[in-house]
Amino acid sequence: MEAARRGDRDAAETLLERHELLVFRTCRRLLPAGEDVEAAVQETLLRALKNLGRFRGGGSFGAWTVAIAVNLCRDRLRRKRLVPFLPLEVRDENGADPLASVPSSDPNPERVAMARQAVQRLRMEVSLLPTRQREVFALRFFVGLDLEGIATALGVDVGTVKTHLHRAVQRVRVAVEEARP
Amino acid sequence: MSIPHLNDDELNLAVLGEDLPPEVAEHLAGCLVCVRRRDAFLALVEEAREADPDEATRAGVRERALAAWGAPNGRHWVRWLAAAAAVLVLSLLPLRFNRTAPLSAINVDAVMVEVDQMLDRDPLSAVAAEEIVDAVVPVSAESGERSVS
Numbered sequence: 001m002e003a004a005r006r007g008d009r010d011a012a013e014t015l016l017e018r019h020e021l022l023v024f025r026t027c028r029r030l031l032p033a034g035e036d037v038e039a040a041v042q043e044t045l046l047r048a049l050k051n052l053g054r055f056r057g058g059g060s061f062g063a064w065t066v067a068i069a070v071n072l073c074r075d076r077l078r079r080k081r082l083v084p085f086l087p088l089e090v091r092d093e094n095g096a097d098p099l100a101s102v103p104s105s106d107p108n109p110e111r112v113a114m115a116r117q118a119v120q121r122l123r124m125e126v127s128l129l130p131t132r133q134r135e136v137f138a139l140r141f142f143v144g145l146d147l148e149g150i151a152t153a154l155g156v157d158v159g160t161v162k163t164h165l166h167r168a169v170q171r172v173r174v175a176v177e178e179a180r181p
Numbered sequence: 182m183s184i185p186h187l188n189d190d191e192l193n194l195a196v197l198g199e200d201l202p203p204e205v206a207e208h209l210a211g212c213l214v215c216v217r218r219r220d221a222f223l224a225l226v227e228e229a230r231e232a233d234p235d236e237a238t239r240a241g242v243r244e245r246a247l248a249a250w251g252a253p254n255g256r257h258w259v260r261w262l263a264a265a266a267a268v269l270v271l272s273l274l275p276l277r278f279n280r281t282a283p284l285s286a287i288n289v290d291a292v293m294v295e296v297d298q299m300l301d302r303d304p305l306s307a308v309a310a311e312e313i314v315d316a317v318v319p320v321s322a323e324s325g326e327r328s329v330s
Contacts (some may be wrong), residue, residue, distance in 0.1 A: 009247060016243045024234050024242075038242050117268035119228045126229075140197075141226045168194045173222050 059152035133168035
């Protein structure tokens with residue numbers, strides 16, 4: 001960290017390598033479909049490098065970079081007046097459904113199709129959550145941060161994170177269970 | 182007495198991996214229905230996670246960020262400081278090797294008085310060093326005088 005602060009490029013690269021995945025996951029889940037995730041990640045990493053001197057080390061560097069990513073995603077949503085939206089059918093850059101290429105051990109096509117519908121249902125329910133609940137849910141389950149990390153990333157206390165997380169899980173879980181045949 | 186299945190709040194706690202009241206935890210440990218509800222939701226969430234980007238994508242983004250970062254910020258001021266120091270040293274060098282006082286600062290009358298006094302004491306000192314004068318004009322042991330020409 002100190003070497004990167006002094007401008008050591010190799011140290012900075014190592015730092016990014018360790019934490020960039022959190023930023024990728026965050027941007028992918030908080031930006032709406034169609035937004036340039038890679039550009040957002042690149043901008044986040046650049047902001048982190050430029051502001052290394054401001055990182056006090058109170059929390060984890062990963063959570064700090066996620067905080068930058070969250071703010072950047074919020075800015076983009078505000079600027080473009082975009083409504084967070086996760087499509088029912090996720091498409092990759094080739095227009096294919098990534099879920100379709102995932103090999104399933106289940107030989108029953110009907111059950112495979114139902115499982116995919118359940119995943120899409122869950123994504124949709126997450127996208128419909130209020131902003132803060134959606135952020136907390138995504139950071140916990142899709143990015144993989146713990147409660148303290150989420151609190152750092154969102155600038156709130158752990159109690160607030162727990163409250164939002166419980167509400168989000170309740171809403172998504174019940175909706176998904178009710179949708180099951 | 183059997184404990185009922187987990188309610189919504191308890192199931193949410195279980196999903197989040199938080200501490201459960203002992204009797205609830207005990208029920209969960211032995212209830213296949215509750216375990217399946219918890220695990221089904223967690224498995225669904227896991228499936229909903231999109232795959233992480235491949236190494237090539239990550240490396241490309243990382244490289245672009247580092248390139249945009251450019252010359253390390255922390256060294257900019259050091260470079261400017263070194264350049265300023267070099268300019269300062271170069272501008273002071275002539276003073277170091279040219280210490281001749283300006284003519285206006287020389288007291289010509291005082292210098293001339295000092296020269297006259299020196300010539301009065303030893304006229305040859307204005308011509309050559311003392312040992313040369315001694316070689317050319319030997320000093321007589323008796324008189325101890327030097328010739329004055």
